[in-house]
Amino acid sequence: MQVIEAIRKRRSIRRFEQKPIPLETLKKLVDAARVAPSAANLQPLHYILVVNADLREKIFPTLTWAGYVAPKGTPPPGEEPVAYVIILINKDVAREDYQLDAGAAIENLLLTAVEEGIGSCWLGAIDRHTIREILDVSELFEIESVIALGYPSEEPVVETMKDSIEYWKDDSDRLHVPKRSLEEVLEIKE
Template identity: 30%
Template sequence: MDVSKAIKERRSVRNFKPDPVPEKDLLKILDAGRWAPSSGNTQPLELIVVKEPKTKEKLAKAARGQSFVSEAPVVIVVCANIPRTERRYGERGRNLYVIQDTAAAAQNIHLMAYALGYATCWVGSFHDDMVAEVIEAPEKIRPLAIIPLGKPKKIPKTPSRRDLENIIHENKF
């Protein structure tokens, strides 16, 4: 699939069919996250794949009651292994680079899922401590995104975007 098409047509979907995601497709999607750039190639990405219904329900509660999280056949919790980047970059690595690195990985996951005919939604509104508890994250492993994954029941309309000329600034703001 053309990357430009995937970028422009991918949507945040909040309703999923119960169809399972074949393991070969899931591995392609997860592998796309692995290939994202990371600061100094520190690779802080950790992915928790959740298929168990009770665990998905707990994640939905931790995601401030966003029930669609538990309705997806697969939920991916994107986490940052803070020490991997902190060792090299200190506070900036801990507070910024791990977020940038895992965000790049999450975007790759969304785009590959779309290219394979799946739907996703970037869930960032959640109680960090609750999600960490649900996935039994060790200390210094920080959940940064929850991505429900599955076949879409329906695709939402394309949201409006700001005009390009209104967001580009040359040389200074």
């Protein structure tokens, strides 16, 4: 798959098949994140891969899904994520701009997931305190984001934004994601 194809195909997925993802595939996603650009090459990111069913059940209620269409964007029973990657920042290593490192690494992970046929959702609206307790995360690490993963059981569509940036669901429960047009965001100096 071409990189541009993965970029265009990637959408946030919030309904998943209950089919396990092979551990080797999940490790490949984190390995793609590992080699992302990093300011001063400090590489402050650390990752926890959660596949254990009991832990997944505990993590699920700590996540907030798709605010603009709540509660319809929350994965319904039987379509929850089958794995999570918890993105951590090593505070001993990180500089102030660590969020840029996190963004680059996470996008690598999400695009590799597309290539593997895996759907993902990047979650920042998370209960960090409870996640720390569930996974016994050391205070050395900041909990940055959670990436939910699974084979997709929905197919959101992207469209050109008209009046609003808010994604919405149609009568058949399909998610529509407005993106600003190239004309709106690009300025060319020739």
